[in-house]
Amino acid sequence: MxxxxxxxxxxxxxxxxxxxxxxxxxxxxxxxxxxxxxxxxxxxxxxxxxxxxxxxxxxxxxxxxxxxxxxxxxxxxxxxxxxxxxxxxxxxxxxxxxxxxxxxxxxxxxxxxxxxxxxxxxxxxxxxxxxxxxxxxxxxxxxxxxxxxxxxxxxxxxxxxxxxxxxxxxxxxxxxxxxxxxxxxxxxxxxxxxxxxxxxxxxxxxxTAKKTAYLLRRSLSAVVAAVAGSAIFTVPKQYLLAVLGDASLGIYSSVAAPALIVQMGATYLYVPLLDIFPRHYLEGRKDEFLKLLGRTVVGIIVVGAICFVALGVVGEWALCLLFGDSIVPYAYLLQPVVVASVATAFLWFFGDLLITIRCFRGNFIGNLVAFAAVLPLSVVCVNFWGMNGVSFAGAAACLFGAAVMAVFLAKRLGEMPEQGSEAEGAADGETGKESDDGGK
Structure with a gap:
């Protein structure tokens, strides 16, 4: 079209x-x-x-x-x-x-x-x-x-x-x-x-009904993966609630609120690139793809580092301003939350990146690995570190999932079409070209 x-x-x-x-x-x-x-x-x-x-x-x-x-x-x-x-x-x-x-x-x-x-x-x-x-x-x-x-x-x-x-x-x-x-x-x-x-x-x-069925089938694994990914921090929070009570969960959730800045900052960094990555991929510009990938990864790390330092300096004051003096003894929770947020951002980024090159399997498996990993990690980390265990369990699980996605990404880049080649269906998943099945 x-x-x-x-x-x-x-x-x-x-x-x-x-x-x-x-x-x-x-x-x-x-x-x-x-x-x-x-x-x-x-x-x-x-x-x-x-x-x-x-x-x-x-x-x-x-x-x-x-x-x-x-x-x-x-x-x-x-x-x-x-x-x-x-x-x-x-x-x-x-x-x-x-x-x-x-x-x-x-x-x-x-x-x-x-x-x-x-x-x-x-x-x-x-x-x-x-x-x-x-x-x-x-x-x-x-x-x-x-x-x-x-x-x-x-x-x-x-x-x-x-x-x-x-x-x-x-x-x-x-x-x-x-x-x-x-x-x-x-x-x-x-x-x-x-x-x-x-x-x-x-x-x-x-x-058309045919195109509706195609899109429902095409993105189903991505939806299931998104549900699994959204539950990664729910599991350790629920375990924290069961072990240490609702007060601990309330404290952790209050301190973790500013971490949304890190996750959203990383998202705003890579979302404008989600139509550029597949262009490089389909046109066989591997060097450009890798250069953009490297810059994005560095950008996410830089955003996380800035927030880590900033919250270390003003975090206690900001928490006191928002929630009162009673929250100050728990300011130590802030920086592990930032680490967890950066790990989450990497899981989101690699998942979305795999979708842009139509590697739904990698996105699906990566999110499921992260969800499976957080189950035992929640018990170990919360029992050992208490409230900080939520951050550590979630961060480790997200990094496991992101690492699995990175393996799938590397495999797809190894199969990347040569520059100038149309390579029909190269970005259409692992089962061949499905776009003709869409009813257009």
Whole structure:
């Protein structure tokens, strides 16, 4: 499928550095706005009921968000041969959203209070709009205009924060505030993301049953791997809870909160490169691939080192500011958390990198190895190091998984097509070219 050139004329591609800066800035502002919502729900309410209900909705929806996403973000931005059209990615996203919504509501009916059901449903719809926007962001990235992605995240974050604050402050209705956030991000979708994506190519929403079955089968292992990967730190946390009690888990979780900066910083570093790696791979530019790989690995290490030093200097002060003096004796947990975050970032990076070159088997096995490793490591590490054992067990498991993925990556690079060779199907997995099986 050819790519219309109108977008390239109207919006020339940006440099990798510019794309990284815009993606990072937008993502950080969006995450900050999300965090402010969780703070304001406490500050603007007369009790903690709304905060607890929002936390429940976020947790339940997050569990099923993996299936709604179905790892299509990484798949789409690495689809440089345009085997699937934007209309098909949108159609598939609506199908997975519908299936995940039904499963989410069924789970909520079975496990949550009935008065939480509407809140969970509304929050799922809010997150669903964002997942639709992500498909259009894939179009922006493929055309190397991630400034549109950054601006979209900024608009989404600020508009949802203002909408939530205004409605919740006036009514103290959590459901009303979630509806207001949904309307705000819908506005960004309709007024900003759709017009900019359509400047690159025309699209609607359409997908055949054959293509749906193909994409469901194609990314299933990546989804299972993502579920296994997301549970790597859940296992040692649950063991910590069983051995040392909920107070220890609460302390560890509070101290670990700033570590999200390390993981997200590493993600913002490599996500803008996920369409460049497969280009180098398919065109046989092994030297360029390895050079970019080396720079990315060094970049993740540098981000981790900066955070390690920074938290060593200001970590105790920051924890005291956020949580009060009672948390200060546990500042020693911070730097092992940073190490665990860097290890997690490597697991994510190598997993996504394998998906971009269509090595789903390596991504699947690597995540399963990490999950299997964390089971015995949790017992050993938590028993020996206490709360720090969560970080050590998770870090070791992630590094085991990343090492396995690196072996698969090395094998695929050894089979890399020569420069200038089309090598049909080289990036289509281990079973030969499957793109013709997609119903296009």
């Amino acid at each position: 050819s790519v219309p050139q109108v977008g390239a004329v109207r919006y020339p591609p940006l440099s990798t550095r510019e794309n990284m800066l815009w993606n990072s800035a937008g993502s950080i502002i969006y995450l900050a706005c999300q965090w402010f919502v969780t703070v304001l729900v406490v500050r603007l309410s007369s009790g903690y009921g709304a905060a607890g209900l929002l936390s429940l909705a976020m947790s339940v929806v997050g569990t099923f968000g993996t299936f709604a996403n179905y790892k299509m973000g990484t798949y789409q931005v690495s689809d440089i041969k345009r085997e699937n059209g934007t209309e098909e990615y949108l159609g598939f996203r609506l199908i997975t959203l519908t299936g995940a919504f039904v499963a989410c509501i069924a789970y909520a009916l079975a496990t949550c209070p009935l008065d939480a059901l509407l809140t969970i449903a509304l929050y799922f719809i809010f997150k669903g709009v964002g997942l639709v926007i992500d498909i259009l962001h894939g179009v922006d990235q493929l055309n190397r205009r991630m400034d549109f992605i950054g601006k979209s995240f900024i608009l989404q974050g600020l508009s949802m924060l203002v909408a939530f604050t205004a409605v919740f402050w006036l009514t103290e209705s959590l459901n009303g505030a979630i509806v207001a956030m949904t309307v705000a991000v819908l506005g960004v979708l309709v007024l900003f993301d759709i017009p900019h994506a359509r400047a690159f190519e025309p699209f609607g929403v359409r997908i």
